Amino acid sequence: AQMSKAPIQKYADYVSSMFVPAVVLLALLTWVKSIIFDKTGTLTEGHPMVTSVRVFGDINGSEFLKLVASAEAGSEHPLAKAVVAHAAATLSGCEDAEEVKQYAKWNFTDISWLFPAKEFKSLAGRGVCAVVDSKEVLIGNRQLMWDNKIEVCQVAQTFLREVENSASTGILVAADKQLVGAIGISDPLKPEAVEVIWELQRMGIHCMMVTGDNRQTAECIAKAGKVEAIKALQARGDVVAMVGDGVNDSPALVAADVGMAIGVGTDIAVEAADCVLMRNSLEDVITAIDLSRQTFRRIR
Ligand code: ADP
Ligand code: MG
Helix, strand or coil: CCCCCHHHHHHHHHHHHHHHHHHHHHHHHHHCCEEEEEHHHHHECCCCEEEEEEECCCCCHHHHHHHHHHHHCCCCCHHHHHHHHHHHHHHCCCCCHHHHHHHHHCCCCCCCCCCCEEEEEEECCCEEEEEECCEEEEEECHHHHHHCCCCCCHHHHHHHHHHHHCCCEEEEEEECCEEEEEEEEECCECCCHHHHHHHHHHCCCEEEEECCCCHHHHHHCCCCHHHHHHHHHHHCCCCEEEEECCCCCHHHHHHCCEEEEECCCCHHHHHHCCEEECCCCCHHHHHHHHHHHHHHHHHC
């Protein structure tokens, strides 16, 4: 059969177009000084579970869950999935913890039991807002409430502190500018997380975690906090890698010298990242750096 030259040429172009970025990537990985880890879904399992629900004012429990789930149904955030799963389980009368866990891993396609949400917006590092059941619903952290001048009462403050002291995340819910409830969500660390951080530190790499999660961070980290943290390290001369799952951290994956998307990463994460760790294991961060170091030792 006659072979046309075109595909070969195309292949050569493809290889050379991939080669330079690949070598640059390997070099950058060899020189990486600091690694910034996103928290939710990256250092943690990313399958958080609702552990407590507190309602303020005169809204009843199931009404509250339906309202919250309707607004969160549009979000890809693991916290949102936990809330929708919890609402689905509770409203359908399921109480068994293991069964609720299955709900949480489910991807909800049937959302007919929810109110339709209008004007849904995802607010990076803060939460979500939407118009649900003709109420303006805001769900997220203290910073989100602060931004919208919503008063967080003492009872809610105490609830948040209790939740955070058990290493969980507390989120607040407001409807029409009034705080109506709070939810505690727990997301355990990945089993390999601690070992991997120790090993990276032994390799001389400075490890940090960024999150929009707790009070200190929420207060001082602006909307683009993850990006700013990266730029500050780059300004002092570090080659910076960012490891994230792409939920709310795509700009950070782009800003880093090496953006590493991990695991379940969304399409956006794959586009924003320089490399994608296909398994959901943090050990692959070490593998990637080891591989690049070995490759470079051979080239030299
Ligand atoms: P991280 O991945 O480090 O938790 P994110 O930027 O994804 O950081 O989120 C920061 C914080 O913003 C969360 O801890 C939560 O308080 C709030 N948040 C973000 N998305 C949502 C959401 N869909 N529902 C409720 N709260 C959210
Ligand atoms: Mg995240």
